[in-house]
Amino acid sequence: xxxxxxxxxxVSVLGRFPALAGVTLDASPGEIVLVxxxxxxxxxxxxxACAGLVPVVRGEAIVLGIDLVADRLPVRREVAYVGHASxxxxxxxxxxxxxxxxxxxxxxxxxxAASVMASMAIAARLADVPVGKLSAGQKRRVSLALAMxxxxxxxxxxxxxxxxxxxxxxxxxxxxxxxxxxxxxxxMLASHELERAESLADRTITLxxxxxxxxxxxxxxxxxxxxxxEPQVTHVG
Amino acid sequence: MNSPVPEKFAGTSxxxxxxxxGAVAIVGLALVTFLGLAATGEDQDQxxxxxxxxxxxxxxxxxxxxxxxxxxASAMYLYKKTQWWDLVxxxxxxxxxxxxxxxxxxxMLWGKVTWGAYWRWDARxxxxxxxxxxxxxxxxxxxxxxxxxxxxxxAAITGLIGVVNVPIVHFxxxxxxxxxxxxxxxxxxxxxxxxxxxxxxxxxxFAVFHVLYVWLMIHRFRLGYLEDQVESxxxxxxxxxxxxxxxxxxxxxxxxxxxx
Amino acid sequence: MWGDAAxxxxxxxxxxxxxxxVTNQIAPVAVVVxxxxxxxxxxxxxVLQKVTPGLYWVTVLLMALLAIGRxxxxxxxxxxRDMLRLSGLDPAAIFLGKAAALVxxxxxxxxxxxxxxxxxxxxxxxxxxxxxxxxxxxTVGLAxxxxxxxxxxxxxxxKQTLLPLLFLPAVAPVLLGAVRAFEGxxxxxxxPDDGWPWVRLLGVVAIVYTAVGTLAYGPLLEGSDxx
Numbered sequence: 001x002x003x004x005x006x007x008x009x010x011v012s013v014l015g016r017f018p019a020l021a022g023v024t025l026d027a028s029p030g031e032i033v034l035v036x037x038x039x040x041x042x043x044x045x046x047x048x049a050c051a052g053l054v055p056v057v058r059g060e061a062i063v064l065g066i067d068l069v070a071d072r073l074p075v076r077r078e079v080a081y082v083g084h085a086s087x088x089x090x091x092x093x094x095x096x097x098x099x100x101x102x103x104x105x106x107x108x109x110x111x112x113a114a115s116v117m118a119s120m121a122i123a124a125r126l127a128d129v130p131v132g133k134l135s136a137g138q139k140r141r142v143s144l145a146l147a148m149x150x151x152x153x154x155x156x157x158x159x160x161x162x163x164x165x166x167x168x169x170x171x172x173x174x175x176x177x178x179x180x181x182x183x184x185x186x187x188m189l190a191s192h193e194l195e196r197a198e199s200l201a202d203r204t205i206t207l208x209x210x211x212x213x214x215x216x217x218x219x220x221x222x223x224x225x226x227x228x229x230e231p232q233v234t235h236v237g
Numbered sequence: 238m239n240s241p242v243p244e245k246f247a248g249t250s251x252x253x254x255x256x257x258x259g260a261v262a263i264v265g266l267a268l269v270t271f272l273g274l275a276a277t278g279e280d281q282d283q284x285x286x287x288x289x290x291x292x293x294x295x296x297x298x299x300x301x302x303x304x305x306x307x308x309x310a311s312a313m314y315l316y317k318k319t320q321w322w323d324l325v326x327x328x329x330x331x332x333x334x335x336x337x338x339x340x341x342x343x344x345m346l347w348g349k350v351t352w353g354a355y356w357r358w359d360a361r362x363x364x365x366x367x368x369x370x371x372x373x374x375x376x377x378x379x380x381x382x383x384x385x386x387x388x389x390x391x392a393a394i395t396g397l398i399g400v401v402n403v404p405i406v407h408f409x410x411x412x413x414x415x416x417x418x419x420x421x422x423x424x425x426x427x428x429x430x431x432x433x434x435x436x437x438x439x440x441x442x443f444a445v446f447h448v449l450y451v452w453l454m455i456h457r458f459r460l461g462y463l464e465d466q467v468e469s470x471x472x473x474x475x476x477x478x479x480x481x482x483x484x485x486x487x488x489x490x491x492x493x494x495x496x497x
Numbered sequence: 498m499w500g501d502a503a504x505x506x507x508x509x510x511x512x513x514x515x516x517x518x519v520t521n522q523i524a525p526v527a528v529v530v531x532x533x534x535x536x537x538x539x540x541x542x543x544v545l546q547k548v549t550p551g552l553y554w555v556t557v558l559l560m561a562l563l564a565i566g567r568x569x570x571x572x573x574x575x576x577x578r579d580m581l582r583l584s585g586l587d588p589a590a591i592f593l594g595k596a597a598a599l600v601x602x603x604x605x606x607x608x609x610x611x612x613x614x615x616x617x618x619x620x621x622x623x624x625x626x627x628x629x630x631x632x633x634x635x636t637v638g639l640a641x642x643x644x645x646x647x648x649x650x651x652x653x654x655x656k657q658t659l660l661p662l663l664f665l666p667a668v669a670p671v672l673l674g675a676v677r678a679f680e681g682x683x684x685x686x687x688x689p690d691d692g693w694p695w696v697r698l699l700g701v702v703a704i705v706y707t708a709v710g711t712l713a714y715g716p717l718l719e720g721s722d723x724x
Contacts (some may be wrong), residue, residue, distance in 0.1 A: 011476060013384050016470060027355045046299040052577055055386060077585035085576020092508075104501070104584040114713050130515065231599040367666050374663040378649070381659070387719055391649060393665070394713050398645070401709055402667050409670035409698060460510070 001222040003028050004064055004154050004186040005115075011058035012049045019045035021210035023061065027188055029153065031064075032180050035190045042068055043190035044084065047156040050188065051081040062224050063153055077106070080152035082160060086139045092133030094122065094142055097131055111149060120145040130139035135164035140154055148175055155179070157189040161196060165186050173200050180181040250459035258452040265445035272438040286350045291438060293343035295435050295446040297361075300368060302450065302451045304403060305332030307375070311396030314389060320465060323389040326396055328457035333449060338371045360414035364407055371402060385465070498590045505594025506587070510601060512571055519602045523563050523611050528697045530556050531613045545618040546720070550679035555673055559598075560606055562661055562688040568599055569651040579649070581718065587716035592644055596710060599640040607632055607680050615713055624682035631678035634699035641706035648717040674698040 005027035012020040018041045027033045029097070048054045050063050052072035061068040066075040088097045098113040117127065118143040129157050131139060140163045155176075160171055179185040191197035200205060203210060206213045274289040310326035345355045345363050356362070379392045513519055534552050538544050545552075554697060570576045611628070612619045621626055643664060650659045674695040681692020 013472065016382075016468065016475065017481055021476045051583060053582065055384065057384075077584045079583070081579075081583055083576065083579060085579070087576050087580040089508075089512055089571065089577065090574070091512050096508075096511060100504065101580065101584070103504055104581070104586050106585055135260055165263060209479045212477075229266045265516045308512055367669060372663070374659070374666065377659060377662060390716050390719070395649060398667075400708060400711065402706055405670050405702060405705065406666065409673045412698070414674050 001028055002065075004031075005188065006062045006224050007050075009059035010056045011047065011062045012045055012054050012056050013072045014045065014054070015203070018035050019054075019210055020056075022048060023207070023210070023212050025205055025212055027186050030180050030184045031203070032176060032187045033189070034197045034204045035188060035207055036192070036194060036204060037207035037213075041207040043229055045167045046207060046211075047081065047158050047188060047190055048083070050075075051079050051156050052076045053081075054175045063073065065224060078152060079156055080147040081148045081158075082143050083158050086131070088131045088142060088145050089137060091130055093128045094129055095127040097142065098146060102149065106148050107149065107151070116149045119175065121167070128213070131166055133188070137165055137168060139223050140164055141168055144172060144175075148179070153184060154161055155187045155189075157187065157202045161191060161193050169196065174201060180210070194225055199226060213225050250456045250463070252455075255452060256450045257454050258448060258455070260451055262445060262448045265441070265448060265451065267437060269445055270366070272434070272441065277435050277438055286347070289343050289347045291442045293340060293347060293441060295442045296340035296343060297365065298443065299446050300333055300337040300365070300372075302342055303329045303336060304368070304399065305349050305395050307333060308400045311399075314393045315397070319386075320462075321391075324458050324461040324465070326374075326393065326463055327379055327453075328454050330379070330396070331457060334369070334372045334376055334420075335453075336446075336450075337365060337372055341365050341369055343392055360411045364413070364426065365404055365412045367410070368403065370405075371399060375399065385468070435450040465483055498565040498587050498625050499593075501586050501590035502593040502597065505591050505595040506601075507594075509568065509571070509595055509598030509626050511678055512597070513602055519564060519573040519606060523560050523567075523712035524606055525608060526563070527556055527560050527610055528613055530559065531610070535617055542627070543580060543646050546620055546683075547685050549614050549618045550683055550685065552677045553610060553679065554635075554676050556610060557603070557607055557636075558665070558668060558672060561603060561611075561639050561643055562664065564602055564606070565664070566597060566657065566660065568595060568644070569647040573651065590649075591718070592710045593707075594705070596637075596640045596644040599644060600636050601638060603636045604633070607636065617625065620683055623684040624692070625697070627678060627682040631675055631682065631692070631696050631699055632695060634686045634703045635671050635675035635678075637703040638699060638706055639668055639717075641703065641710045642667050643716070645710040645713060647704065648714055670698060670702055674702070 003026040005024050005025065009022045009024055010020055011018055011022055021042075023046060035046060035209060037043055045054055046235075049056055049061065049068070051067075052063075052068060052075040058069050059069075063075050063102050064078045066072075066078070068075060079207070087101070089100075092182050094099070095113045096118065102113070102116065110159055113127065114124065117124065122141050122145065124136065126134065126138065131142070140160075144157070144160060147157070160172060164172060176187050176189075180187055180202075189197065189201070250300055263423070269291060273288050277288075307326045307329040309324045310329060314322035314326060341362070344365060348362065349355045350355055375395050376390070378395050379388065380393075381388065532553070534556075535545065538548070572581065611622075615622075646660055646663045646667070650663065677686075677695040678692040678699065680686040681695075686692060
């Protein structure tokens with residue numbers, strides 16, 4: 001099966017600093033891949049590059065059939081990305097945030113804020129609470145729930161477990177497994193919590209100094225066809 | 238720029254062409270100075286004070302040229318996406334700061350000797366001051382650190398917005414000031430009767446200033462090119478260093494990964 | 498696309514409603530500025546009345562800078578800039594939505610300021626229609642230019658000083674036109690015209706910059722990335 005993520009010696013620069021100094025890796029549909037490494041290794045940049053937020057200036061990068069070096073903009077709507085920042089407006093309520101971001105993502109108006117919140121067991125009573133008043137873990141749940149509701153085939157999650165309590169982690173892990181096994185979603189996550197994350201992941205990639213150290217499997221996969229993937233997320237409105 | 242650099246020019250942004258241009262500019266400036274200060278006669282009303290126009294008027298025109306080239310180069314950059322156009326736009330804008338500043342300063346000096354005040358709210362001076370600030374804004378924008386493509390695109394868009402800004406501001410200021418026709422007399426730049434030799438000198442000055450512009454552009458362009466080179470070489474080195482750092486700490490014999 | 502613009506505008510307005518920055522923070526500053534003008538001009542009512550339109554619009558400009566900064570910051574703190582880029586929303590729609598929300602907020606501010614100048618400067622309005630039309634068009638111009646430059650400088654570190662440097666020269670025509678129009682409306686006009694010709698200038702600025710913003714906003718969202 002064609003890899004969802006296909007990078008060959010990809011270089012990404014933040015200002016003058018080569019955060020990714022030549023990354024080669026593959027990730028297939030239905031795979032849960034853990035990206036681990038020390039601080040400053042470039043894990044976040046790797047995820048952001050795959051999301052099309054950061055340009056890839058050297059090498060090759062094809063994600064979901066889209067050539068990131070040529071034009072990375074189209075890949076953004078196709079992926080689900082959760083970064084360090086919550087992406088939620090503190091002064092707006094949970095329900096308002098969920099509604100806004102769901103509509104912004106073009107999800108049809110049938111997807112209700114309630115169902116999105118329920119997917120990560122966010123208590124209904126929190127719907128009218130301003131996000132700024134939530135704990136870090138609760139905000140995380142909201143961000144993750146929003147990402148998972150997009151219907152993307154590639155999830156890029158940066159420290160998804162951060163701040164979650166035990167129940168939250170269980171819920172999240174179950175959702176990820178379900179998405180990967182049943183729906184064929186490819187999940188790439190970066191995490192420091194090795195034990196927990198390794199048990200969730202199918203395989204682990206170690207990133208050090210912006211390059212991949214010890215990434216077994218599938219490195220000789222041929223380049224996927226650009227444009228072969230139909231856009232999954234359709235925009236409404 | 239791809240021809241081999243002769244020995245004596247190595248390490249500078251000079252070349253045969255800039256030497257020639259520079260020589261022409263120096264000769265031209267000398268000629269203009271002579272004609273402007275000595276050979277041409279006095280003006281009826283302004284006596285010798287009008288001579289500053291030989292510097293002021295070409296400077297002001299050159300400011301427009303700089304702006305025009307910058308806008309054109311910005312548009313071409315967005316169309317072709319080559320570094321060359323970005324460098325042209327940036328160089329032209331910086332030189333524009335120089336000449337607009339010169340036009341402003343000479344305008345104020347001229348005003349001081351003819352009106353008695355360094356500043357008067359007349360359309361031309363006011364607009365020149367605003368243009369100076371707009372150039373400054375653009376140049377400052379270019380200095381914001383960012384990856385090359387991001388910075389170049391942002392600068393190009395700012396430059397293109399200038400195509401809209403400048404005429405609107407120009408028109409507004411002109412319209413505004415025509416409502417305030419001063420009852421008093423002297424308008425320095427319009428009341429000088431420009432005849433034969435004066436006209437020639439003025440036109441010569443135009444030409445020389447433009448030669449100067451090209452000379453400055455070539456040098457600034459090359460500097461900009463070299464700056465970008467340094468940055469991308471720096472990138473190569475930084476990549477190599479980062480990769481070395483990556484390989485470093487792994488102990489020998491522990492099974493090094495496939496690297497990249 | 499219009500639906501998306503409305504979505505973004507509603508979001509920005511909702512944010513303002515909840516945080517009340519314009520009404521609780523910026524408006525009071527505006528009132529203080531008016532008073533400072535009073536102090537500075539020695540409370541000479543004759544002078545104040547004459548210069549009311551100018552003082553009014555300079556105050557509006559400065560408050561607009563604050564409001565624009567706020568509009569940009571709101572995205573920055575949430576890390577929402579990334580999310581907006583990822584959302585698939587048409588950048589033109591984001592621009593129109595943000596500019597529209599800014600117009601609404603500025604209009605509220607301007608209404609308060611009008612009351613302020615009536616109070617402090619004893620200003621009287623003779624041409625209400627002119628005030629309304631000129632105020633609206635001028636505000637649209639300010640909001641478009643501001644949203645545009647806000648996006649341009651939003652990803653940079655020195656946005657607080659770079660924004661005014663770019664914004665203020667560009668809005669000089671709006672200031673010129675709006676003050677002349679208001680002079681006509683307030684009856685303090687030293688010129689022969691009644692202020693309406695300037696409304697055309699304001700209209701041109703509003704249309705031109707709305708168009709420019711719609712076209713240019715996309716590339717501008719790609720600012721420098723937060724690390």
